[in-house]
Amino acid sequence: MPDGTSPLLLRADTDGGVTTLTLNRAASRNALSFAMLGALQESLAQVATDARVRVVILAAEGPVFSAGHDLREITAHRADADAGRGFFDAAMTRCAQVMQAIVGLPQPVIAQVQGVATAAGCQLVATCDLAVASDQARFCTPGVDIGLFCSTPAVALSRAVPAKPAMEMLLTGEMIGAEHAERIGLVNRVVPHEELAAATMELAARIAARSAHTVRVGKAAFHRQRGLKLDEAYALTAAVMTENLMAEDAIEGIGAFLGKRKPVWRDR
Template sequence: MNSDSLILSQLSETGVLRLTLNDESRRNALSEAMLNQLQKVISDVSEDPQVRVVILAASGPAFCAGHNLKEMTAGRAAEDQGRAYFARIMQLCSSVMQSIVNCPKPIIAEVKGIATAAGCQLVASCDLAVASTEAKFSTPGVHIGLFCSTPMVALSRNLSNKHAMEMLLLGDMVSAERAAEMGLVNRVVPEGVLQQVTQDMADRIASKSSKTLAIGKRAFYVQREMSLSDAYEYASAVMVDNMLESDAQEGIRAFMEKREPKWQD
């Protein structure tokens, strides 16, 4: 993509696609245009056999400042005071977040700077997250009379209830270290090594069978919404089907023969 695009992309030899939010002047806010581009690129990634893992990063000092409030405020000029427009934007944003979860490729957020409101939701929606020591997170809607209800969906599925409510009710900035304690991010590293650490993690995942990763990612999110007994029944069926896949047969054979597996994906 060219440098004027809202999202830049770069594919490594290992099949790791780096997507970079590229609207630095607006702190990479999730404008309608940004959401539409993100929706399209995630859809394309899902069908691209060359892509094995995705890193979602951002240019500039902010990862993502949430929705574009100037754009949202302009929507109030409509006769319905913006109701239809707000509904469309919320549906679009929710669709993007679900696309990330439903994408068969693992997606890792690489966070430096701030990730606030829907930007924090974006981090929580990714499968993994690595943050720099300078990163900060918040759901500050309560400060402006707007509870972060849609970010709440992603937060409540990543954090304990009390940690999620702490962020939602107080709206305070949370340090990267505190975010790791809460379970919002996996690792916190110095900014100077952030990209390398994230890339190394992505490369390790990319070395696995992409078919196996897709099976596992889908199963994780499906079983999470089930009761314990239903989850075990579902996961057991997934394991049976997985055992019959060619990559599982090759992987087990390679382990027993003490050699590297050759994935067919």
């Protein structure tokens, strides 16, 4: 992966095939400005084609994971000739593209949530494949409080948690704590704040130790089958498993299991 760094997005490569992308606008509460979304989009595109990257961690600097869309930027564009409609459409489209890029990324993405994640910031957490949260993390979708329902965050939220908890968050805009977020399935686990980075990296390293080919096949199939009817989902995944069985890593993995030895992955 290239070593270049965006002024808005600090990218750090780490050992073991784990790449960390860190939102780096702490002074602006890591708001998802149009430029920030563009930086994320660019970095995700680079990661997607880098075979060395096996897992991605999405982290953030400062006390806030992300406050969502940049409301100051949005307000400034109300002075545009079209009262901001063109910019709003472009911003929401770009945000949707970033969220879909995370889902479509070949590698699993783990959110490392150290603080508050609101609105589209909460959407970002819900979109990631996994999430590890500090015990100081909090979450909400407060658009209803400012007359702007969190409709796009609802897409990710409703796919990450059951309908009723999702609707409660969307309709009340109230903040929930990390333990509540874990109970409803918004995050996978909650750890002491000082252990967050280590716990997230430990999870990432365990995934990175698996066959990259198998993990990529599995992630893609998981997301594809979710939108299908039951019979279609089984037809899809049966075909995927058949193809997976033909892969070198499946042959190696099954052979290693039967031979009671550690597999040597070739990632193909």
